[in-house]
Amino acid sequence: MSRQANRGTESKKMSSELFTLTYGALVTQLCKDYENDEDVNKQLDKMGYNIGVRLIEDFLARSNVGKCHDFRETADVIAKVAFKMYLGITPSITNWSPAGDEFSLILENNPLVDFVELPDNHSSLIYSNLLCGVLRGALEMVQMAVEAKFVQDTLKGDGVTEIRMRFIRRIEDNLPVGEE
Amino acid sequence: MTVHNLYLFDRNGVCLHYSEWHRKKQAGIPKEEEFKLMYGMLFSIRSFVSKMSPLDMKDGFLAFQTSRYKLHYYETPTGIKVVMNTDLGVGPIRDVLHHIYSALYVELVVKNPLCPLGQTVQSELFRSRLDSYIRSLPFFSARAG
Numbered sequence: 001m002s003r004q005a006n007r008g009t010e011s012k013k014m015s016s017e018l019f020t021l022t023y024g025a026l027v028t029q030l031c032k033d034y035e036n037d038e039d040v041n042k043q044l045d046k047m048g049y050n051i052g053v054r055l056i057e058d059f060l061a062r063s064n065v066g067k068c069h070d071f072r073e074t075a076d077v078i079a080k081v082a083f084k085m086y087l088g089i090t091p092s093i094t095n096w097s098p099a100g101d102e103f104s105l106i107l108e109n110n111p112l113v114d115f116v117e118l119p120d121n122h123s124s125l126i127y128s129n130l131l132c133g134v135l136r137g138a139l140e141m142v143q144m145a146v147e148a149k150f151v152q153d154t155l156k157g158d159g160v161t162e163i164r165m166r167f168i169r170r171i172e173d174n175l176p177v178g179e180e
Numbered sequence: 181m182t183v184h185n186l187y188l189f190d191r192n193g194v195c196l197h198y199s200e201w202h203r204k205k206q207a208g209i210p211k212e213e214e215f216k217l218m219y220g221m222l223f224s225i226r227s228f229v230s231k232m233s234p235l236d237m238k239d240g241f242l243a244f245q246t247s248r249y250k251l252h253y254y255e256t257p258t259g260i261k262v263v264m265n266t267d268l269g270v271g272p273i274r275d276v277l278h279h280i281y282s283a284l285y286v287e288l289v290v291k292n293p294l295c296p297l298g299q300t301v302q303s304e305l306f307r308s309r310l311d312s313y314i315r316s317l318p319f320f321s322a323r324a325g
Binding site: 068 | 223258281290297
């Protein structure tokens with residue numbers, strides 16, 4: 001059984017509705033499985049993390065971006081290259097902290113939440129929390145420990161969706177233990 | 181002109197894959213130790229090269245050569261390292277090593293949820309695709325040159 005010929009760097013087009021509905025089905029099922037919103041948020045973050053650690057390799061393979069020299073460069077690459085490549089949107093970068101270790105990504109529209117309305121009994125659900133996990137997982141693989149969290153969400157009535165990114169520390173390369 | 185062997189390491193020094201095509205002399209130590217030796221040497225060379233560079237570093241360590249073979253090196257920002265030993269007739273092959281990373285490792289291993297990361301690649305598909313790719317390279321000849 002042979003796999004299809006390598007597509008190289010072309011991107012396969014697929015229906016964005018299918019993507020949105022699939023994500024919605026995933027969140028709905030998690031809500032049924034875990035009865036409270038906090039646990040669902042944690043699961044979404046964990047799933048996002050597992051996606052992120054692999055997605056970064058695909059990103060590097062396709063985008064030919066080299067190592068970023070500082071957090072500002074990282075922010076640019078995330079917003080202008082990565083988000084564009086995977087979600088087809090380009091968030092804007094704002095609200096840099098004076099120390100340059102925190103910034104916000106402002107998403108005018110979020111493809112994950114097309115057609116979605118949060119019911120009243122799920123007011124503390126962070127619907128798109130998968131994205132935070134993906135960002136955390138991907139950046140950890142390029143040696144940055146970061147925290148990503150939603151501070152505004154159109155699903156909760158805010159005008160835009162805002163993800164706050166905070167740089168925690170650099171993760172150093174470790175030589176494997178036990179060099180004889 | 182030929183390819184002798186190929187190593188693939190991850191960011192923690194785990195040898196993800198090793199293949200050889202033309203290797204007339206073994207290292208004389210068990211494979212596990214050989215991988216550790218290779219990884220440790222690469223780690224030290226990279227840091228040496230960047231410390232001692234008289235100019236700003238661009239790509240860092242690329243290759244070294246001896247009177248009999250040349251070792252080519254490619255590393256991604258995620259710490260995946262592709263190391264290929266060829267004979268001396270082979271020029272810079274960064275694009276080949278990048279292809280091994282992007283079209284083989286990423287496509288067949290990273291994107292396969294059943295392939296765990298951080299350990300030796302078990303995928304037979306990966307092994308055979310890699311083998312065909314190496315054999316198809318213009319500088320690979322079936323007879324050791």
